[in-house]
Amino acid sequence: MNTQPAVIVGAGHSGAKAAAALRKHGWTGDITLVGDEPHAPYDRPPLSKAVLLGKKSSDQCAFFPNSWFDDNNIGLRLGTSVARIDRQNKRVVLADGEDVPYGKLLLATGSAFNRLTLPGAELDGVWPLRTPQHADAIARSLKTGLRVVVIGAGVIGLEVAAAAVELGCDVHVLEIAPYAMGRSLPLAVSEALVAEHRSRGVDVRFGVRLASLEGKEAVSAVHFEGGETIACDVVVYGVGVRPRTELAEAAGLAVDNGIVVNPLLQTEDPDIFACGDVCRYKSRIFGSALRLENWRNAEDQADTVARNMLGQEKAFDEVPWFWSNQYDFALQVAGLPTLGEITIPATSGAARLFLSVTADGALRGASAIGPVRDVASPIRKLKAAIARDETLDIRTTGSSSANVDALLQN
């Protein structure tokens, strides 16, 4: 039983799910969920997939029906920004000056997309992709025969490219780094993924330095530093995000590429917690501090943090996992494949697997590309193997290895 008020800053994925978990696990006090976006909490992944393809409207991405908040006695304050945390008096101050007292405070402020800073980035037809407004605008502008430039070969850029191809657009993907999704994938997996795009006619280029975007009102071309130009009708960019740590920092909490928390997802102030994209926690499995930007992490941390706000003392230690859908295949990734020095290829049904191991064989990550039905099961088993800290016999690399097969049998 907990009758104190809980305040959650950020009515996004992890904030909303934490509110639900607090109620589910027995929080009886007031719960106030404050979000600066105008929308009730929604699921972001469909924005770069089903919404672009016209298979789902952005309104259909809401996590809960509107009545759910009243039914669960959760005070939802939308379009409202928290301006300050007053730790001494245990209250948050909203942008309009109103105070909201808390017993426990959860910071679930997520991340903000990096804006494109090139000259011409403000032209019509140039879009980031983070919110329903962005997704609706891009979906309206992707039409058969249009020329689309995607800046950034991260997961969002590649999903936009896949959707644009499916809609009959002519697509170029321009990336400054030497390969795609370099922060989360080893080279071999990235190459396999890019090959899928190229085989569908996408022009994917790496090491591209852009100089400017051109257009009268709407964008009509992108210019490279070396002088080359690509004519285009639409530009979509995905050039990374940064954690929204401003509030925590101003409140004197430790921030280091994310809000620093202990294994209970608690900051050094025992009444303030953090979860989701903004949270930097110490992973026992990997022995280092991690900040993850994915759906599963938002989901899992929301549940754990709610339990800890209720005093259950549950350490968070999940193996990272994320997915992406592109064309007719899924990419699923468990663990941290970029920590591997060797990539061992394998197959499972129609899925291509890539196991990432250290020089002494420790399994650090696994990636799979293929139909979702063939990808999900081996990745689940390999995720469990990463949690068990399995070691592989790297002398048997090749099309597969004996103990990879054994891991997949389990």
Ligand SMILES: Cc1cc2nc3c(=O)[nH]c(=O)nc-3n(C[C@H](O)[C@H](O)[C@H](O)COP(=O)(O)OP(=O)(O)OC[C@H]3O[C@@H](n4cnc5c(N)ncnc54)[C@H](O)[C@@H]3O)c2cc1C
């Ligand atoms: C287009 C897109 C597609 C994605 N696809 C995938 C995918 O396929 N697979 C996958 O694993 N992950 C995917 N993700 C990532 C996943 O959606 C995020 O990791 C997840 O949303 C993080 O949840 P969060 O609660 O930390 O942040 P968010 O959901 O961003 O919520 C944070 C909220 O806090 C609000 N906020 C911040 N500061 C304040 C303040 N001071 N006052 C009030 N409100 C504030 C923000 O406006 C935001 O609404 C995708 C993300 C995007 C954008």
